[in-house]
């Protein structure tokens with residue numbers, strides 16, 4: 313596995329891989345866990361070569377967020393990726409990604425607004441900008457993202473369509489189902505921030521969500537289900553809820569009743585000083 317920190321060597325190395333066939337990209341911020349490694353394994357099934365990027369992107373962190381505290385574990389991460397047979401680890405420096413004078417931003421209206429976009433102003437501009445750059449740097453045939461970050465996936469799909477990004481085209485952006493701990497908590501690098509007590513309590517989030525999904529699928533009134541969901545999450549030990557909503561799975565419009573299209577229950581809540589997100593698919597009631 314080649315570990316590269318600057319753009320020219322990255323481009324040369326990817327060109328050499330392209331001579332051997334298709335290339336998949338898995339963008340990450342590092343501190344890898346089984347969720348990331350599942351993306352990497354799926355990437356290996358999609359293409360002959362795999363590039364993983366690790367970049368803690370300053371543009372997507374707000375002034376009072378955890379940019380400095382975000383775990384950075386490049387030596388450990390690179391050993392894990394080497395063992396998975398990854399071809400290139402692209403770990404640009406902040407200067408390589410944003411050279412002096414950098415002045416461009418990619419902003420996706422609509423799907424970026426509300427939910428995490430409201431709770432983290434500017435976050436999705438930062439995500440769209442860096443992912444657009446990563447696509448242009450690597451020119452992958454396919455790129456893989458986790459469904460855990462459902463809104464992020466919708467933003468990236470919209471951006472790829474709108475900007476005619478030829479590689480990967482929107483249909484070659486693959487979402488990978490959320491990988492969970494054995495108790496149901498979605499794996500996340502930020503779970504490492506949780507105290508032992510909060511880690512034990514955090515299971516209340518997926519549990520309450522599963523109950524809410526079942527209630528909606530059985531025809532319960534959505535507003536009542538969401539109110540109960542909020543109560544259950546707070547009773548489980550969460551301090552506050554940023555949002556708990558039923559949304560159209562694709563364009564993320566808010567739903568007060570189930571429609572015919574795929575739906576998603578989507579939640580962000582704070583436990584201790586940690587903000588956790590999760591989402592689950594919801595089927596229309598059977599009747």
Ligand SMILES: Nc1ncnc2c1ncn2[C@@H]1O[C@H](COP(=O)(O)OP(=O)(O)OP(=O)(O)O)[C@@H](O)[C@H]1O
Pocket residue numbers: 339340341342347348350351456457458459460461488489490491492498499500501502503
């Ligand atoms: N549990 C998971 N299952 C599937 N994919 C995941 C999971 N966690 C993260 N991913 C995906 O891995 C990619 C890189 O995510 P990132 O490095 O931000 O990790 P993270 O665990 O989501 O970190 P954070 O704590 O910052 O949310 C994203 O596409 C993300 O959706």
Ligand SMILES: CC(C)(CO)[C@@H](O)C(=O)[O-]
Pocket residue numbers: 339340341367369372439442443461464
């Ligand atoms: C897609 C991403 C790598 C962009 O920085 C990040 O938002 C993440 O890890 O989900």
Ligand code: BAL
Pocket residue numbers: 372461464
């Ligand atoms: N996993 C999404 C990246 C972020 O929270 O900044």
